Amino acid sequence: MARRFADFAAKGLFGDEFPLHLHQYQAFKNVLINQKNIVVTSGTGSGKTESFLIPLIANILKESENWTPPKPKEESWWNTENKWKAVRSNETRKAAVRGLILYPLNALVEDQLGRLRKALDSDLARNWLKSYRNGNKLYFGRYTGKTPIPGKTTDNNKQRKLKGIMQGLEHNQAQLRDYYHNLITSLTNNLCDETKKKIKFELQNEKENEFLFDDNLSDQQINTLQLKLQGKLDEKLTFLSQVDGSELVSRWDMQEYPPDILITNFSMLNIILTRQIEQKMFETTKEWLAEDKSNSFYLILDELHAYRGTSGTEVAYVIRTLLDRLGLTPDSKQLRVLATSASLDEGGKHFLEDFFGIPIDRFEIITGEREGQIIYNESNEFKDKKDSFIGFYHEIKNKCIREEEAIKNFCQSLNSIYDPSSPLDSLYYVLEKSGVLNAFIRQCEKPRSLKDLSIELFNESLDMSAIGGLLHGIVTARRKGQVVLPLRAHLFFRNFQGLWACSNPKCSEVKEEYNYEGRRVGKLYHQPQVQCSCGSKILDFYYCQNCGDPFLGGYKIASNHPDEENGGHFI
Known part of the structure; x- marks a missing residue:
């Protein structure tokens, strides 16, 4: 078994x-x-x-x-008739x-x-x-x-509604499969620009994307790209209910x-x-x-x-x-x-x-106990190699060279052996030898911010490039094909409680990089204020979610003063 x-x-x-x-x-x-x-x-x-x-x-x-084996399956009821029929009615x-x-x-x-x-x-x-x-x-x-769908199976209206749902799911499934099938079968030595653009988009975060910068693809590269696209299809199918499979909808x-x-x-x-x-x-x-x-x-x-x-x-x-x-x-x-x-x-x-x-x-x-830092080499060698981590980060981020070349440069800068036949294992070896994995686990016994990690590991509080290079190395490196350190990041987003804007379109407080012809409001504020430094009134800022047009809001009070427009002013 x-x-x-x-x-x-x-x-x-x-x-x-x-x-x-x-x-x-x-x-x-x-x-x-x-x-x-x-x-x-x-x-x-x-x-x-x-x-x-x-x-x-x-x-x-x-x-x-x-x-016992099921009987031959008939065509799906939602494509042949209006009357509902259980999808497992052929089972024994x-x-x-x-x-x-x-x-x-x-x-x-x-x-x-x-x-x-x-x-x-x-x-x-x-x-x-x-x-x-x-x-x-x-x-x-x-x-x-x-x-879907509550109620009895004899309700004709609900049968029609379920039929539409099943047809829609089947259409989405077929559309996704056809799209990836066309990409996979179109992979040849000479790709057209449109197909290459689509494949680049689908594999934008994969190192195999680098193959597409070559004019001609080798048979091995084509096979690798096809397997990657098939993997992307399998991944996206997990977000869909497939009406012809094991899921009952x-x-x-x-x-x-x-x-x-x-x-x-x-x-x-x-x-x-x-x-x-x-x-x-x-x-x-x-x-x-x-x-x-x-x-x-x-x-x-x-x-x-x-x-x-x-x-x-x-x-x-x-x-x-x-x-x-x-x-x-x-x-x-x-x-x-x-x-x-x-x-x-x-x-x-x-x-x-x-x-x-x-x-x-x-x-x-x-109970499951995590492996401690003791399994990794303890050394402070990495602390003197901050520039190597920074360089690795920028080479990966800017995609100026292939990932294998970036790993090779990183290994050489830390005086470590690079094996071109297994670059990811080489990356693990250099990280382990430098002592950074041991130190990283010690620092992450409790959740830590990236800034805190950068300070503790690289004595850097402003430039996050070194810690970026380390994190990319950790998630990319492999030890005998396995992920070295599974990471979980918690991203926190704080919504605006509100926005306020100066009511003067010619506001002198707007930075030059944000000033443009046709701007309709002045400086933006994340806290309410009465008056802008330019002397104009600050009001609530709103915008239309459909067209993006900006608006200013406030409370208007009546006034009999002849200089007040429309007999009132905003407060």
């Missing part, structure tokens, strides 16, 4: 030869081999989501070995919810959809399932307030044939447990569990720490109602609980027992 699962996981869930983190392996082992419930408490960006996706998908994949295997993934927020549901599309509905995953699972698919679906399809993996939030789960129209989803799942005692229902909760207090009590009751509807109890051997949480102390263990009604000894608490 492990070999088959690894083969399938390489088609989308992971890349080829992707080494599991220890906590991901422990989750896999404890759920599938030790038959235990788990809570994973590793840090942000450590792959907690994969910790529950791996055992869930592996379990369904194992069961799918015995699924038992439909049931094998895994229920619950999130506290819809935004998290949307993020999860992209991962499942990549893992279960990529072209490579489809081909694998067709070859090794008799054409069966591993179905998943999002069931939230956004899912409509409520009606999920009500009739429940998906293997159902993603929703607690509010929606609470609602569908009480509505008659969704009861078939629970009934068929209950029947599936009763058919074979080896069948297991996976209950997955992400962000478990969000369910403390009164709201958590409500959620706990909803879970108990769900289990009762499925004919399960908290201590059932057919129930697997998988959860992730930011942390779990001793008090958290009591919370687990109260929340799920499961003794704590039935849980395995899995």
Whole structure:
């Protein structure tokens, strides 16, 4: 099973030869081999989501070995007739919810959809399932307030509305595939300027973009560019619902044939447990569990720490109602609980027992510890090479030379060996040897701003070029094909609370670089003031979002003074 699962996981869930983190392996082992419930408490960006996706998908994949093949599929109902027909009506295997993934927020549901599309509905995953699972698919679906269409399948108006939605999704999918197919097939030794421009745009942040500056492309370059474009297509398809794949798009399809993996939030789960129209989803799942005692229902909760207090009590009751509807109890051997949480102390263990009604000894608490700086060379060599990092940054930013040449220059400036056959490994070696990776991890034990990092590592508070060169090196370098240090940046944007402008178009306070003929307002201010330094009044600044025309606003008071225009003035 492990070999088959690894083969399938390489088609989308992971890349080829992707080494599991220890906590991901422990989750896999404890759920599938030790038959235990788990809570994973590793840090942000450590792959907690994969910790529950791996055992869930592996379990369904194992069961799918015995699924009977589906019947030949008819043409989609939305292209042939107005009457709705379930997209899985040709299937012969038992439909049931094998895994229920619950999130506290819809935004998290949307993020999860992209991962499942990549893992279960990529072209490579489809081909694998067709070859090794008799054409069966591993179905998943999002069931939230956004899912179309509420109501009964007999409503003609709603059938027409769903038909339009399905046709629109199919059109978007076909349009995207055709666009990339045309780019891929048009790659030849002599590209026309228009095609080259399109490919440059699609690969604008990829080092392979440099190939397009050559007049003639080699066969190897063409093959590399084609693979990159195919990867871009696969990536963009994760943002679309593909109506011919493993994703169930409509409520009606999920009500009739429940998906293997159902993603929703607690509010929606609470609602569908009480509505008659969704009861078939629970009934068929209950029947599936009763058919074979080896069948297991996976209950997955992400962000478990969000369910403390009164709201958590409500959620706990909803879970108990769900289990009762499925004919399960908290201590059932057919129930697997998988959860992730930011942390779990001793008090958290009591919370687990109260929340799920499961003794704590039935849980395995899995923590993921990050590798420390000790694995990297400790040296201050990099501190004397600030100019090398600055030069590397500007060569990459200005794209004046190829990335390989920039890496070569960087390695030589730090007296390190450059291997032209593996430039990214050479980049890792020079960073590791200089001691900068060790120092970087030490400084980032807690979140740090770029300015603070620049000061600590390069004694520079104004020019961020050196830290820019380091960050580019870290995200670009590879060690045996693997990312060296996965980074997570938090970008904070503060919206304007308001803008104010001098009412004099000829304002003397406007800097020359911002002054132009036809300017209709004076200097802009981010804080309210009464009067500009030029002597004119400052008013609220507004602009039309459609055409961009500027306006000034204020309060006008009446005046009988003969010099006041229109008998009043702004304050």
